[in-house]
Amino acid sequence: YQRIVLAARPRGQVAPENFRLETATLPTIDDLKINEVVIKNHYLSLDPYMRGRMSKAKSYAEPQALDQTMIGATAGQVVASRHADFLPGDYVSGMLGWTEMAIEDGAALRKVDAVILPLSVYLSVLGMPGVTAWYGIHRILQAKAGQTLVVSAAGGAVGSVVGQLAKLIGCRVVGIAGGEQKCAYIVDELGFDSCVDYKKFASEEELTDSLAAATPDGIDLLFENVGGRIFDASLARLNPYAKIALCGMIAGYSANSDNAQALKNSGKLLTMRATLQGFIVTEHMDVWPQALAELTELMVAKKLHYKEMIAQGLAAAPNAFIGLLSGKNLGKQLVRF
Numbered sequence: 001y002q003r004i005v006l007a008a009r010p011r012g013q014v015a016p017e018n019f020r021l022e023t024a025t026l027p028t029i030d031d032l033k034i035n036e037v038v039i040k041n042h043y044l045s046l047d048p049y050m051r052g053r054m055s056k057a058k059s060y061a062e063p064q065a066l067d068q069t070m071i072g073a074t075a076g077q078v079v080a081s082r083h084a085d086f087l088p089g090d091y092v093s094g095m096l097g098w099t100e101m102a103i104e105d106g107a108a109l110r111k112v113d114a115v116i117l118p119l120s121v122y123l124s125v126l127g128m129p130g131v132t133a134w135y136g137i138h139r140i141l142q143a144k145a146g147q148t149l150v151v152s153a154a155g156g157a158v159g160s161v162v163g164q165l166a167k168l169i170g171c172r173v174v175g176i177a178g179g180e181q182k183c184a185y186i187v188d189e190l191g192f193d194s195c196v197d198y199k200k201f202a203s204e205e206e207l208t209d210s211l212a213a214a215t216p217d218g219i220d221l222l223f224e225n226v227g228g229r230i231f232d233a234s235l236a237r238l239n240p241y242a243k244i245a246l247c248g249m250i251a252g253y254s255a256n257s258d259n260a261q262a263l264k265n266s267g268k269l270l271t272m273r274a275t276l277q278g279f280i281v282t283e284h285m286d287v288w289p290q291a292l293a294e295l296t297e298l299m300v301a302k303k304l305h306y307k308e309m310i311a312q313g314l315a316a317a318p319n320a321f322i323g324l325l326s327g328k329n330l331g332k333q334l335v336r337f
């Protein structure tokens, strides 16, 4: 089987040379230890946090080790098992990494129902991105009907769920995204009230003006996925006692200097008496069962729409990941094996 390892840490932008495709062999079934399961992956999830793990900088998690399989969430099928709960053919998701096959302890696998919903959904709406959206909306922002919510990277895996959950609650929802096609999708298919295409504007002023026009009553709730000038534009529109769920700062993940994140409107945090809460969804495993149950119900009832961008074959993963970091994806970026 094939796998991709981290060959070198990126300096600035990620390049294909940072990865290496390797061929590896699995131990035979007879060598499986008790509780171990052999899985053939069908899908790999590509996520922005992987950029953080590729660098050595101190963060909330340990860096990805060099020459080891790249970290990543996967969904696939059991091929062989020495765990009582898993049979060959069962569908599972786990953190098996950028690899076509893997051996994992059954305790680290989640059995999923690929009959009611497609398998890939367990990596997006019914996986980490969906729970991230749910946590930010319910536990941090505590969104209420009538409030104006702004979400950046609005067409992506997390942002698309954030906006739809807020619409279901009765918020007025404004997305910020890059490109006309993304904005059309966000309004026409996801049902947001409006969308600001930040790529259309050369100056900060134009972006701020456009956001002002889209948020005539200001911003009560901000779900921030991007950071930098996008975040700054939203800060300028904060209402008194606004709440901010600081989820991601992708605009700075590949930057070499802290200046990339300099904010001109940070004073608004004080003058508007705003509350800002950063969070890491994997620190809140206690809410996952409730979040996943609610999201599953909404998915089965077809109340949540989603899009996937699927790269074909493991070898396509590095370029798909580089594309994700520069906004080439619409919806959830996956790799299918």
Ligand code: NDP
Pocket (backbone or CB within 6 Å): 047, 048, 049, 128, 129, 132, 153, 154, 155, 156, 157, 158, 159, 176, 177, 178, 179, 182, 225, 226, 230, 246, 247, 248, 249, 250, 251, 252, 279, 280, 281, 282, 324, 325, 326, 327, 328, 329, 330, 331, 332, 333
């Ligand atoms: P997405 O599917 O949203 O893909 C990333 C998107 O980010 C791109 O499509 C692009 O959209 C946008 N983007 C990239 N670079 C820039 C830039 N320089 N300026 C503006 N936008 C940019 O990814 P996810 O939904 O998986 O993740 C969204 C955010 O949430 C990330 O910041 C991620 O790190 C964070 N996250 C945080 C978690 C937590 O626990 N705190 C958990 C999961 C995700 P566009 O074309 O619209 O710019």
